[in-house]
Amino acid sequence: MQLKNKTFTNISLTLAAATCVLATPAMAATSEPDSWDIDAGLLIYAESDDQVQAYEGALSITKRIDDERSINVKAVVDVLSGASPNGAVAQNRAQTFTRPSGNGSYTTAAGETPLDDTFQDTRVALSTQYQQQLNRLWLYSGGANVSKEYDYLALSINSALARDFNNRNTTASFGFSYAYDTIEPEGGVPNPGVSVDDPDNRLEDSETKQTLDLLFGLTQVINRQTLMQLNYSISDVSGYQTDPFKILSVVDSDGWANDYVYESRPDQRTKQSLFWRTKYNLQPSGQVFDVSYRYFWDDWGMASHTIDSKWRMPLANSHFIEPHIRYYNQQAVDFYQVYLDEGQPIPEYMTADYRLGELQTYTIGLKYGFPIAGNEFSVRLEYYLTQVSGDESLAKGAGMSGVDLYPDKSAVMLQSFYRF
Amino acid sequence: MKKGRLLKKHYSLTRQADYWLGEFAVMASTCQVLLDDVNAAQADSLTALAYAEAKRIEVKYSRFRDDNIIARLNRAKGRGVTLDGETVTLINLADLCFQLSGGLFDISSGVLGKLWHFKQQIQLPSDAEINALLPNIGWQQAQWQAPLLTLPAGMQIDLGGIGKEYAVDKVAQLLENEMRLQQIGSAFLVNFGGDIYANKLRRNGAAWQVAIEDPQHLGASKLMVSLAQGGLASSGDSQRFIEVDGQRYSHILNPKTGYPIAGGPAQVTVYAQNCVQAGMLATIALLQGEFAEDFLKAQDCRYWL
Numbered sequence: 001m002q003l004k005n006k007t008f009t010n011i012s013l014t015l016a017a018a019t020c021v022l023a024t025p026a027m028a029a030t031s032e033p034d035s036w037d038i039d040a041g042l043l044i045y046a047e048s049d050d051q052v053q054a055y056e057g058a059l060s061i062t063k064r065i066d067d068e069r070s071i072n073v074k075a076v077v078d079v080l081s082g083a084s085p086n087g088a089v090a091q092n093r094a095q096t097f098t099r100p101s102g103n104g105s106y107t108t109a110a111g112e113t114p115l116d117d118t119f120q121d122t123r124v125a126l127s128t129q130y131q132q133q134l135n136r137l138w139l140y141s142g143g144a145n146v147s148k149e150y151d152y153l154a155l156s157i158n159s160a161l162a163r164d165f166n167n168r169n170t171t172a173s174f175g176f177s178y179a180y181d182t183i184e185p186e187g188g189v190p191n192p193g194v195s196v197d198d199p200d201n202r203l204e205d206s207e208t209k210q211t212l213d214l215l216f217g218l219t220q221v222i223n224r225q226t227l228m229q230l231n232y233s234i235s236d237v238s239g240y241q242t243d244p245f246k247i248l249s250v251v252d253s254d255g256w257a258n259d260y261v262y263e264s265r266p267d268q269r270t271k272q273s274l275f276w277r278t279k280y281n282l283q284p285s286g287q288v289f290d291v292s293y294r295y296f297w298d299d300w301g302m303a304s305h306t307i308d309s310k311w312r313m314p315l316a317n318s319h320f321i322e323p324h325i326r327y328y329n330q331q332a333v334d335f336y337q338v339y340l341d342e343g344q345p346i347p348e349y350m351t352a353d354y355r356l357g358e359l360q361t362y363t364i365g366l367k368y369g370f371p372i373a374g375n376e377f378s379v380r381l382e383y384y385l386t387q388v389s390g391d392e393s394l395a396k397g398a399g400m401s402g403v404d405l406y407p408d409k410s411a412v413m414l415q416s417f418y419r420f
Numbered sequence: 421m422k423k424g425r426l427l428k429k430h431y432s433l434t435r436q437a438d439y440w441l442g443e444f445a446v447m448a449s450t451c452q453v454l455l456d457d458v459n460a461a462q463a464d465s466l467t468a469l470a471y472a473e474a475k476r477i478e479v480k481y482s483r484f485r486d487d488n489i490i491a492r493l494n495r496a497k498g499r500g501v502t503l504d505g506e507t508v509t510l511i512n513l514a515d516l517c518f519q520l521s522g523g524l525f526d527i528s529s530g531v532l533g534k535l536w537h538f539k540q541q542i543q544l545p546s547d548a549e550i551n552a553l554l555p556n557i558g559w560q561q562a563q564w565q566a567p568l569l570t571l572p573a574g575m576q577i578d579l580g581g582i583g584k585e586y587a588v589d590k591v592a593q594l595l596e597n598e599m600r601l602q603q604i605g606s607a608f609l610v611n612f613g614g615d616i617y618a619n620k621l622r623r624n625g626a627a628w629q630v631a632i633e634d635p636q637h638l639g640a641s642k643l644m645v646s647l648a649q650g651g652l653a654s655s656g657d658s659q660r661f662i663e664v665d666g667q668r669y670s671h672i673l674n675p676k677t678g679y680p681i682a683g684g685p686a687q688v689t690v691y692a693q694n695c696v697q698a699g700m701l702a703t704i705a706l707l708q709g710e711f712a713e714d715f716l717k718a719q720d721c722r723y724w725l
Binding site for chain 2: 007008009010011012014015016018019020136164167168169221223225227
């Protein structure tokens with residue numbers, strides 16, 4: 001057979017140009033690592049009756065170092081102002097209180113819930129979190145936080161390991177965190193159970209608190225649409241847990257508060273919680289139902305139930321709305337009492353802080369998100385109602401007849417996020 | 421969740437040693453999606469996406485249906501048909517390949533399949549039969565002014581020579597988009613009956629190992645190709661050929677003569693940036709017959725004969 005040769009022109013480049021118009025997968029994989037994710041958020045929180053107002057700005061930067069590693073740095077600045085209940089009961093006459101700092105006094109009108117008006121603070125918090133895929137199945141994360149406000153310093157570190165099992169359908173995780181907080185109230189730490197008017201009512205300059213948290217988690221892919229999560233956490237808190245700004249009224253048989261004493265809480269607390277969550281992704285509409293339940297209990301006698309549900313509904317053009325409903329029910333700690341009776345011995349532990357009392361909160365909210373220049377922007381508006389409950393018949397005598405011992409509280413929160 | 425095989429209506433999902441394998445049958449081929457580093461739920465949704473897109477392309481361009489754009493064109497009897505954007509790009513590509521191959525790559529040559537069906541065929545078609553069909557073949561007779569395509573009465577086209585590779589690239593593009601949305605950085609490989617696209621190196625740093633079937637020994641692999649990123653396509657007569665009087669006739673037909681191309685390699689495998697490019701180079705190479713390798717050498721591409 002005769003040996004033949006033929007000359008051809010190169011058509012590869014022409015074909016490459018023509019085919020890349022059809023589909024462009026070849027150019028897509030470039031920008032993944034080395035990317036920065038920046039989340040910015042602004043929050044305005046306002047309680048009814050000019051109580052606490054908070055403004056918060058947050059900036060979170062995540063840098064993906066490579067496919068396995070990422071690092072996040074977050075900064076938060078809060079400005080809080082307003083007044084919060086000081087623990088004293090309302091009276092049918094005006095009440096005057098010495099400020100917790102010992103500087104001056106403030107007066108509450110008859111029938112009003114006594115509010116401590118010294119609540120004013122700026123908090124700056126910085127945190128960093130590092131995450132690394134150790135190998136195909138193990139994920140490590142660790143981080144540190146520092147937060148500082150006028151009289152409070154909080155430091156913490158955390159670490160967690162997660163491992164995938166069962167063809168990556170199951171993830172088990174274990175985490176711990178350790179926190180060390182220092183409080184340095186102006187004027188010194190109040191002496192629990194001692195009258196606010198007692199000149200000898202101050203102890204040390206500062207107190208500390210240590211918290212150790214352990215978390216065990218299990219996440220399970222149920223099917224293509226459903227994800228389930230189960231967590232157990234246990235937390236051991238030791239050290240100063242009393243609120244130096246909270247007091248209790250000492251009430252006589254006619255219902256008149258003639259004295260006020262600083263509250264006192266145990267310096268040991270063990271908290272536990274069980275958390276169950278289900279996320280359901282409805283296809284093809286892309287709606288996401290997210291329902292969770294938490295049961296919490298501790299050795300102070302508190303127990304609570306939380307039911308939280310969100311329903312994310314995609315709309316056209318990457319817009320979405322997300323209604324949110326939450327219900328929370330809490331049982332009071334053993335040493336909660338709305339006031340002390342005059343003539344009775346001062347108990348070792350006592351608080352009239354409504355946040356440790358019996359209460360229910362209801363949250364209803366709506367989030368709306370839409371893209372701006374290819375990035376996600378969202379706004380969330382939420383309404384909280386806190387219903388404090390307790391024995392109404394404790395409003396005794398002339399001093400307290402007709403007063404509301406357990407006033408409701410409501411708040412509105414407006415939050416916006418921008419991710420770019 | 422049960423381990424292993426999850427049977428769905430249209431596709432199956434199997435856990436392999438270290439990747440998920442989604443499989444379905446579309447375009448008369450076994451189609452596979454290999455997902456390196458995803459969980460079961462992600463594997464399932466990505467396979468579902470791949471299946472839906474492959475099926476969409478099959479339904480839209482199959483020449484065996486009477487309700488799609490190909491059927492409308494082939495029934496138009498000399499009237500012009502306005503094409504949608506996707507079809508315009510495919511016809512443009514077919515037109516370009518026709519030009520670049522000197523008329524050898526021709527989407528109107530499919531009618532020759534009536535005579536050369538390569539299934540239990542023991543007799544060659546007669547010259548008279550072939551000559552009767554030749555006037556209906558020849559893309560140069562079509563009037564193509566995008567988006568209007570006018571085929572002369574009697575001419576039929578089919579996009580079988582492009583469709584599978586196109587489906588591979590389209591599915592790969594969809595998977596990449598979806599993974600970016602879901603923030604999954606997984607490597608994947610799309611394999612539709614030997615037409616392949618891989619997006620990147622696997623998580624363990626290795627390339628995908630693709631076995632190329634030996635045309636002489638079906639079922640056995642002739643060579644292994646490492647594919648990290650890009651398209652791979654094979655063309656050849658490994659499965660479709662006839663032998664008459666000791667002579668092997670390839671199913672690669674010359675649209676100008678109506679006869680199979682002679683003297684060429686049994687199979688050509690080409691690597692290129694994407695699967696369509698690889699497929700077109702492999703097909704046009706085979707159409708060169710004994711000059712297939714000369715053609716490939718001129719293309720500056722990786723190829724295997």
